Amino acid sequence: MRKLTTLSLLSLFISVCTFGQGLMVENLRCEFKRDPVGVDIKTPRLSWEIGSEQRNVLQTAYQVLVADNPKALSANLGNVWDSKKLVSAASIQVKYEGKALLPAKSYFWKVRVWDNKRRVSAWSNVASWQTGLFAAGDWKDAKWIAYEKLPDSEKIVPAIHGKGGKNLGPSNNVLPLFRKDFAVKAGVKRATVFISGLGHFEMSLNGRKTGDHFLDPGWTKYDKEALYVTFDVTGQLKEGKNVIGVMLGNGFYYTPRDKRYRKLTSAFGYPKMICRVLLEYQNGTTENILSDATWETSPGPVTYSSIYGGEDYDAGKEQTGWNTAAFNGKGWKPVILTEGPPVLKSQTADPLKTFESFVPVDTMKISGASYVFDLGQNASGIPEITVQGKKGDTVRITPAELLNDDNTANQKATGKPVYYDYILKGEGVETWSPRFTYYGYRYLQIDGAVPQWMENAADKPVLKTVRGMHIRNAAEKAGEFTSSNDLFNRTRKLIDWAIRSNMVSVFTDCPHRERLGWQEQVHLVGNSIRYNYNIANLCRKVLSDLRTAQTPEGLIPGTVPEYTVMDFAGGVFRDSPEWGSNAIILPWYLYEWYGDREALESSYQMMQRYLEYLSSKASGYIISYGLSDWYDIGPQRSGFSQMTPMGLTATAYYYYDLIILQKAALLLGKKADAAKYAALASEVKLAFNKKFYDKEKKQYGSGSQTSNAMAVYMNLVDPEDKDAVVDNIVKDIRNRNNSLTAGDIGFRYLIQVLADAGRSDVIYDMNSNTEVPGYGYQLAKGATALTESWVASPAVSNNHFMLGHILEWFYSDLAGIRPAENSVAFNRIVIHPELVGDITSGGADHYSPYGLISSRWTKTANEFELTIKIPVNTKAEVWLPAEQASMIMEGGRPLTTSSEILLKAVVKGKTVLEVGSGVYRFTVKIS
Numbered sequence: 024m025r026k027l028t029t030l031s032l033l034s035l036f037i038s039v040c041t042f043g044q045g046l047m048v049e050n051l052r053c054e055f056k057r058d059p060v061g062v063d064i065k066t067p068r069l070s071w072e073i074g075s076e077q078r079n080v081l082q083t084a085y086q087v088l089v090a091d092n093p094k095a096l097s098a099n100l101g102n103v104w105d106s107k108k109l110v111s112a113a114s115i116q117v118k119y120e121g122k123a124l125l126p127a128k129s130y131f132w133k134v135r136v137w138d139n140k141r142r143v144s145a146w147s148n149v150a151s152w153q154t155g156l157f158a159a160g161d162w163k164d165a166k167w168i169a170y171e172k173l174p175d176s177e178k179i180v181p182a183i184h185g186k187g188g189k190n191l192g193p194s195n196n197v198l199p200l201f202r203k204d205f206a207v208k209a210g211v212k213r214a215t216v217f218i219s220g221l222g223h224f225e226m227s228l229n230g231r232k233t234g235d236h237f238l239d240p241g242w243t244k245y246d247k248e249a250l251y252v253t254f255d256v257t258g259q260l261k262e263g264k265n266v267i268g269v270m271l272g273n274g275f276y277y278t279p280r281d282k283r284y285r286k287l288t289s290a291f292g293y294p295k296m297i298c299r300v301l302l303e304y305q306n307g308t309t310e311n312i313l314s315d316a317t318w319e320t321s322p323g324p325v326t327y328s329s330i331y332g333g334e335d336y337d338a339g340k341e342q343t344g345w346n347t348a349a350f351n352g353k354g355w356k357p358v359i360l361t362e363g364p365p366v367l368k369s370q371t372a373d374p375l376k377t378f379e380s381f382v383p384v385d386t387m388k389i390s391g392a393s394y395v396f397d398l399g400q401n402a403s404g405i406p407e408i409t410v411q412g413k414k415g416d417t418v419r420i421t422p423a424e425l426l427n428d429d430n431t432a433n434q435k436a437t438g439k440p441v442y443y444d445y446i447l448k449g450e451g452v453e454t455w456s457p458r459f460t461y462y463g464y465r466y467l468q469i470d471g472a473v474p475q476w477m478e479n480a481a482d483k484p485v486l487k488t489v490r491g492m493h494i495r496n497a498a499e500k501a502g503e504f505t506s507s508n509d510l511f512n513r514t515r516k517l518i519d520w521a522i523r524s525n526m527v528s529v530f531t532d533c534p535h536r537e538r539l540g541w542q543e544q545v546h547l548v549g550n551s552i553r554y555n556y557n558i559a560n561l562c563r564k565v566l567s568d569l570r571t572a573q574t575p576e577g578l579i580p581g582t583v584p585e586y587t588v589m590d591f592a593g594g595v596f597r598d599s600p601e602w603g604s605n606a607i608i609l610p611w612y613l614y615e616w617y618g619d620r621e622a623l624e625s626s627y628q629m630m631q632r633y634l635e636y637l638s639s640k641a642s643g644y645i646i647s648y649g650l651s652d653w654y655d656i657g658p659q660r661s662g663f664s665q666m667t668p669m670g671l672t673a674t675a676y677y678y679y680d681l682i683i684l685q686k687a688a689l690l691l692g693k694k695a696d697a698a699k700y701a702a703l704a705s706e707v708k709l710a711f712n713k714k715f716y717d718k719e720k721k722q723y724g725s726g727s728q729t730s731n732a733m734a735v736y737m738n739l740v741d742p743e744d745k746d747a748v749v750d751n752i753v754k755d756i757r758n759r760n761n762s763l764t765a766g767d768i769g770f771r772y773l774i775q776v777l778a779d780a781g782r783s784d785v786i787y788d789m790n791s792n793t794e795v796p797g798y799g800y801q802l803a804k805g806a807t808a809l810t811e812s813w814v815a816s817p818a819v820s821n822n823h824f825m826l827g828h829i830l831e832w833f834y835s836d837l838a839g840i841r842p843a844e845n846s847v848a849f850n851r852i853v854i855h856p857e858l859v860g861d862i863t864s865g866g867a868d869h870y871s872p873y874g875l876i877s878s879r880w881t882k883t884a885n886e887f888e889l890t891i892k893i894p895v896n897t898k899a900e901v902w903l904p905a906e907q908a909s910m911i912m913e914g915g916r917p918l919t920t921s922s923e924i925l926l927k928a929v930v931k932g933k934t935v936l937e938v939g940s941g942v943y944r945f946t947v948k949i950s
Contacts, residue, residue: 046142047074048134050874051150054371055559055617060215061253063155063369065124068621070115071134071147072874073895078923079939080895084110084137088146089121089130096131096149103130108137114896115848115872116618126161127215127301129153138895155253155369156217162299165313167363169295170199170320173277180246182289182587186280194280196293198325198459200345201269201358203318209262210305216267219251219367220296222274222330223459228259229266230347236374237494238459241528241564242275242540244571244584245291248366252374256300267312268346269296272328272459275586283332284438286537287587295361319355321345325458330538333441334457338448339414372564373497375527380407381491386474387430392483393470395430398491401465401808401822403524403534405492406443407456410472412484414449418472422464424535424821432468436819437535447484461494463524463534463822465807496526498556499870504833506865510791514798515833521809521824522552529565529584533811533820539582540568542605543653544825547771549612551830554840554869559617562609566622569606570629577636579603581650599649600640600673601768606633607680611687617872618848623687631696634684637677638703644710649673652729654812654825655766656796661812666727666764671715675733678707682738711739721747728755729769736772749780761788762795763813771828778836781931783857786836790829791860798829838867839878843900848872854891855902856880873897887947895940900927905934905947912946 050072053059073082086108088101095102104121114136124130131151137143156162173196183191207214216233218226219240226233233254240250271294278285300312321342327335344350381398388394406420420443423432434441441462445455472486473479504515525531529540530549545565552558565583572583581589581602589596610626613619640646647670650663657665664672681704688697715723715730721744724730731752734740740748752773756763765773777786793799796813804815811823835841839856842849849871856865856878866879874894881888893899905911908926911918911934918924918936925937 045075046080046136046138046144048072048136048144048147049074051132051134051147053150053152055557058151059371060153060255061155061217061251061369061371062152063157063371065157066119067152068116068118069132069134070117070872073114073136073138073144075138075895075940077140078941079139081139081939082112082114082136082896083139084108085114085117085134087117087132087134089119089132091128091130093131093149096133099146112896116620124154126154126157127217129213153215153253156251156299156367159367162217162297162367163311163313165297165299166315167295167297167361168201168314168318168320168358169293169361170197170322170358171293172359172361173290173293177290178292179288179290181585182278182287184287184587184589184591186285187288191280191288195327196273196277196279197322198273198328199271199294199320200323200342201271201296201318201320202346202350202352202355203267203312204348205265205267205300205312207260207262207265207302208304211257211260211302212305213255213303214257214260215301216254216256216298217251217301218254218269218296218298219249219363220269220271221245221249221292221294221363222276223272224296225270225458226254227268227346228256229261230268230344231259233259235376237377238274238375238461238527240370241372242584243568244586245276245364247364247571248368249364250370251297251367252370264348266346266348266350267298267300269298270323270325270458271296272325272334274330274459278331279327279329281332282440283329284434284441285329285331286438286539289586292361295363297363297367316357316360318358319352320358321355327444328459330460331438331441333443334460335444336455336457337446338453338455339446341448368567372528372560375494376497377492377494379493381493383489388477389429389431389468391481392473393468394474394486395426395432396467396469396489398465398467399807400520401463401524401806402491402493402520403461403463403527403822404494405457405461406467407454407490407492408445408469408486409452409454409488410445410447410484410486411452412447412449412472414447416447416449416471416484418445418447418484418486419443419470420445421468421470422462423466423468424464425817426466432466433817436817436821437463437533441535452487456492461534464491467491493523495523496528496561498526498558498561500555501557502554502834502867502869504830504838504867506833506837507863508860510793510799510802511833511837513802514790515830517798517802517806518551518809518824518827518830519555520807521822521827522548522555524808524822525824526552526556526558526561529568530561532825533823535822536820539586540565540584541582541602541825542579543602543767546605546608546612547768548824548827549609550771551827553616554831554834554867557870559613559619562613563619563622566610566613566626569609570626573606573629573632577632579606579633595648595650600637600646600676601649601651603633604676604680606630607683611683614690615842615847620690623691627687627691630684630687634680634700637680641677644674644707645670645714646673646677652727652765652769653767655727655729655769656764656813661766661816664766666725667729667769668715668724671724671730672733672768674707674711675737675739678704678711678739679737681707708739712741720751722751723748726751726755727769728752728763728765728773732765732769732773732776735776749776749782752776753782753785756785756789760795761785761792763789763797767825770826771831774828774832778832778857783832783836783859786832787859834867834869837862837865839880839902840867840869840876849876850897852876852893852897852899853902854878854889854899856889858882858887858904885949887949888945890942890944892942893938893940897940899938901936901938901943901945903934903936903945903947904932904949906932908934910948914944
């Protein structure tokens, strides 16, 4: 993984000078990944980056070679695809157009490019991808296998919201182990496993865990589809006898019914698995090991598994060596064959993995054998304990975000009770952590054990170590922001921890109470997240979930996957346009962010159907239902919108959706559709202004920050009135002591409208105040992750990323890295830092699809200095605080001496330049 840290200018220039000899092609990717396995797309997209020591470099042509063996490729033979020299600037999302790809097969590729300086690069290093299983027949008759089968009469699909009625008796299912012996001949070239285990699985080969994933596979609507995971296990096999071992946990597939907390009660079935092991030998032969009736199963040591309630583990029930060849499986029984989801898809999104670990920063004694450990950071994760005691002793771990007045774990706002019980086997020092669940927490209350440094008169188990293990989606880091403003740096960290904690196999709202994929935050906070992480594949997984979740009527549920139908409160939690519109907005954003045209093509029908659904709900082109500006700040406790009238936000989204569909239709060559959507958008705009616009007051709806900002952002305001409406927004903020009222829906648009109007000074003032609700207020309250409410209320989640919109402003305005209008994947860049408040330095790095974009600036009383890096095959517009070009130096030389920089204009006291790729250092003398 490419790790981005705050770059020093010295390392930036060393990198350019050392590695930039000539023209290079590097960082080859297939479907956004380096050397991926399990690619189940028959025409995958290929991308590469270009390096050069020269400025203003653009690709003019490329040639791609794809072969089915490295030897052919080393001889420059593309026996699967030779694109020949193609005159094209495309270096991202280049569609494979060679021979039909075979399932479960490896392909190797390389590329060379030509540039606008008449140079041709050397061939790149060889990259590869391995295809997945394209169709059901590619599983080679592998079967779903299980320990037991849930009767159809006991299935609960869709899930019940909450615990359900008293007719649901208590239940706890068996969490099984599976094993299979198989022989491997000499001369293995490659071994690949394709496996799915529901709800979640952990696989091992010859006693060692395969891979470093957590909670595989990702969550889906299991009655319709499931994901499989692909592993290269060549290095884990040995000649002779081998053993596959698989453990299963419940996840969302099955929720036990007991007295522990659960947000919903589901029963798709009891845990099950399916697997194909492909052995490829050097002599060209192949062999398959399949899940079938010859496998054996037994109850495992995990005795309770709930995605919500926790996990219990009885170490006394461990069967030592059960997943090794030396094990005697006496007492194990044959598996049963069962049915699974009708469709299996490859897990192409990044998996969950373990990242940071936290050790206690404080320990508080509650009673004789009850202690609370403060890990210092609220994060998603699992606890890990090392303990020593007698067989049968039980240690209980209770995670919590907050503490009660008596310092015990407080789960009131996050679901209770949730805990993990570990029963010791009594054989020396034992280390344990849960496998099939997680939680969002800062504190761990541990009962039944005593820290080793404390007196232990009652002879309780001795707790030797305690750690918190942070888990999240393994999406690559794609950016870093810093400034001289400590509050903004801490705000960035606050938001980042909420993003990390809610970025799993879906974008969840919180890592504890709900863990559901609420859709509004994806398109609203996605613009912030994409600066920080490469979320292309995770967003594509969300799109797949959306297409699966869409109802026959075209409705898009508020939570996806839709495990439970939110039909209470008038149904607005299930059907709200601000949430459902993600089905139209996200495909377009993926195209803008990453150049992913396929996201539009595969989602276009879904987008149309949702638009038709919205139209069916409109009366006189107005949509008058929905959650509106959820969690805004008004006179009452936050929740339903208080400041913005019903229908305003929903109708604004209706218009915004129409504009996006019009653009998507044009891009895809559907001119008739585009004309239809443009005409309907005009009608919606007229109706919106007639209903919500007050011409005398120059404001929309109630005049709330959200009402006015959304109208401006979505271009519903007539041009002649725009400045007056923005002025009203500013007046409202100033009259409230620079305080915000906008909530979940409106705050992003409030920031964007102010920034576009050149009023970043207002954004700065609004978010530098620790005494009014906002980020600074949360930090002052002691928050270490972004909270659900602006006031950091202990009554709601204290790890929630729906309000993280200012992160986008940090990158796009303070650091000044933003896409130009109509830019795709940052092929056209604007570098335009905003100098506000007392900030004397700022900057960011963002790893775009074309490569690293960097903007770093410092300001003194007399000078402004900006150093930027623009990747090859892109151009940038640079805005500098100078009224005359003569005030600007570049690289220590007068700007006028450079033939590589184009002077475009002077706009409102700023000089606008155009530059190509390369590193530039601008110095502006401030008079």
